[in-house]
Amino acid sequence: METTTDQTAAEDARTEGAATEEAATEDGTTEDAATEDASGAGADADAETDAEADGPSGVGQGAGAVVSVALGIVSLTGNWTGTVAAARETLVGQLKTSSTASVSQQIKEVYGDAWHTTALWAGLFALVALVTAAVVLVRPAFGAPGRPQAPWIKSVAWAGVALGVIGLLLAVLKYSDALLGLPPAS
Structure with a gap:
């Protein structure tokens, strides 16, 4: 029974890794999709960085x-x-x-x-x-x-x-x- 659980966990890990690679290649970025989702600040952090780079808002x-x-x-x-x-x-x-x-x-x-x-x-x-x-x-x-x-x-x-x-x-x-x-x- 342990062997079946280990095999299932290994398959899940491979599937998750493949999804991460697909997400990375679709966006054109190399960030880990799981890390981005876990932090909850993916697009918001990029927008704040872009706004700060533009300078003062006037x-x-x-x-x-x-x-x-x-x-x-x-x-x-x-x-x-x-x-x-x-x-x-x-x-x-x-x-x-x-x-x-x-x-x-x-x-x-x-x-x-x-x-x-x-x-x-x-x-x-x-x-x-x-x-x-x-x-x-x-x-x-x-x-x-x-x-x-x-x-x-x-x-x-x-x-x-x-x-x-x-x-x-x-x-x-x-x-x-x-x-x-x-x-x-x-």
Whole structure:
């Protein structure tokens, strides 16, 4: 009875070895199919290795491009820090200005400084948006020279540049009173 069991085990081993050789020749690889199945990481490990060889996925650049657009929009629409700083300037202007001050002096201290503070914060957000977008656009030249940047990342980054330039231009015009300046005191 032991002889029959040994013969059956030997036949099973030969059949398994033949299946392994067939699997190896069909794939064109020399890996052992039984080892690959036992590890459970055959195709997944190859895909991860290929992805690592390709380089970075561009997620950081995409996020930077989206952030630059968001900052550009914030510079155009206003932001919490600018509002709080303007309210503080209004309060400081009210405290510094006496009731005997001229009307033009009161307007400048109470409203003009607050307006300039709002413009200053908008300009800072626009400048950060512009710098962030420029970094995203310049980064492929230094990061992964052989890997092209995704077209959508370039488009969004250029939108960030445009919004940053427009926001910066409007902030300068508001700060210099060329756009929506203070009304003259009569």
